[in-house]
Amino acid sequence: MRLTPRSNTLVDVNQRVQTVINPQTKEWDLGLIRHLITDDEALAVQRIRLTPSGDGDRLVWPNTKTGDYTVKSGYHTLHVASCRRRPRNPSSSLSCDKEVWKLVWNLIAPPKIKNFLWRALKNCLATKANLFRRKIGTSPLCPICGDESESIEHMLLLCHWVEPIWFGSHLNLRIDKGTITTFDNWLLSFSFSLNGNSGDRSNIMTSIGYICWFIWKMRCKTAIESHPPSPMVVICESHAALRSYLNAQASKNAIRTPPVPEAHPPQFWSPPENGVVKINVDASWNSEHHMAGIGVVLRNSSGVFIAGLACSADADSSIEAETLAILEGCNFAIQQGHTRVVIESDSKEAISCLNRSIPRGRWQLYPILCSIRNSCSTFWDCNWSWVPRTINLAADHLAKLAMLRMSLSIWVNRPPSSLIGILDKDGLPCPPILSA
Numbered sequence: 001m002r003l004t005p006r007s008n009t010l011v012d013v014n015q016r017v018q019t020v021i022n023p024q025t026k027e028w029d030l031g032l033i034r035h036l037i038t039d040d041e042a043l044a045v046q047r048i049r050l051t052p053s054g055d056g057d058r059l060v061w062p063n064t065k066t067g068d069y070t071v072k073s074g075y076h077t078l079h080v081a082s083c084r085r086r087p088r089n090p091s092s093s094l095s096c097d098k099e100v101w102k103l104v105w106n107l108i109a110p111p112k113i114k115n116f117l118w119r120a121l122k123n124c125l126a127t128k129a130n131l132f133r134r135k136i137g138t139s140p141l142c143p144i145c146g147d148e149s150e151s152i153e154h155m156l157l158l159c160h161w162v163e164p165i166w167f168g169s170h171l172n173l174r175i176d177k178g179t180i181t182t183f184d185n186w187l188l189s190f191s192f193s194l195n196g197n198s199g200d201r202s203n204i205m206t207s208i209g210y211i212c213w214f215i216w217k218m219r220c221k222t223a224i225e226s227h228p229p230s231p232m233v234v235i236c237e238s239h240a241a242l243r244s245y246l247n248a249q250a251s252k253n254a255i256r257t258p259p260v261p262e263a264h265p266p267q268f269w270s271p272p273e274n275g276v277v278k279i280n281v282d283a284s285w286n287s288e289h290h291m292a293g294i295g296v297v298l299r300n301s302s303g304v305f306i307a308g309l310a311c312s313a314d315a316d317s318s319i320e321a322e323t324l325a326i327l328e329g330c331n332f333a334i335q336q337g338h339t340r341v342v343i344e345s346d347s348k349e350a351i352s353c354l355n356r357s358i359p360r361g362r363w364q365l366y367p368i369l370c371s372i373r374n375s376c377s378t379f380w381d382c383n384w385s386w387v388p389r390t391i392n393l394a395a396d397h398l399a400k401l402a403m404l405r406m407s408l409s410i411w412v413n414r415p416p417s418s419l420i421g422i423l424d425k426d427g428l429p430c431p432p433i434l435s436a
């Protein structure tokens, strides 16, 4: 962020950022420069999180997750900038970057998947928009939502019914709708954003191909048979088809393929071991207001509800919201006097950031991850793990409640009545209810 000193003020060139950080509280203290900056700038500065330990500055390249520069990310940044300069014209992907074709033809996938992606990239699928343009059909509108023209991008990435498919799949992907221009750009940007070895990246891109193919199949079935589309069927069928293809390839080539995540992860919440408290955390994120709703549920080894918390916070992304939820969960458990804990979140990225060395995680999360490590050091015993969303419903419920209430709510020993059904579904005893 570039600050704009007011023209009639003198700026002390020797001042450093540390002069506006309170050395005791490690919080922003803008008193010294308050007269130099606007209210909006002061607000923006105060939103920048600081590490609790006051670590030294770190130079980051903002276009990679870790903040480290790579040639690939440099190329990607240039590519995205050149795409932005082109006029936005979805579904006119006839002149795709040759990198996209390379990506598609190098996929480890059966010809039908590659061929389907080729047709999607060439914009020659029989979507409503394409049929309407060729004067076949009476409307270009999406047969499922009826709200927008059914372009390739709308059908595969933007329509509301595909959102739970991308997020609920093992890729756990939130599609950033605001950044989508064309399908080929999205595919290329996504592949550039992947970390890991080439085998892992290739498997992920193959998963993308399978998911797109099964979305198309379900969309056609829905359009013909006029029944609501099922995101769950697409998730299960695409995953099963991918597993079976990769397994067949592995036995054919007699080489070990990287493991594919289980199609059916555990379906039920499980209590922690004796003497340990399980902290389930979750966050909802509002992209318009950059706000997070955070939910935390504490239960003991008998599965009994000990305490719950719902609060809101500023967050610039869903992953920031999820990571803040872990921090709130830790701090809440500390306040409640617990010393042995296990933390469960349904954010794979947040959990993997904590499992790795913190500087290797997403650089924007660095101060929050440091705060989590700092908080966790006060526990005698602390572990964290990822769980599917389907067994994190209690925390998910309180996160949604937090979004509605926009204020701090704490429940001790007795959960809010609206949570009883979910706790009960987790298959464990509940204390008497108390009206929310």
Ligand SMILES: [Zn+2]
Pocket: 142, 143, 144, 145, 146, 147, 148, 154, 159, 160
């Ligand atoms: Zn639609």
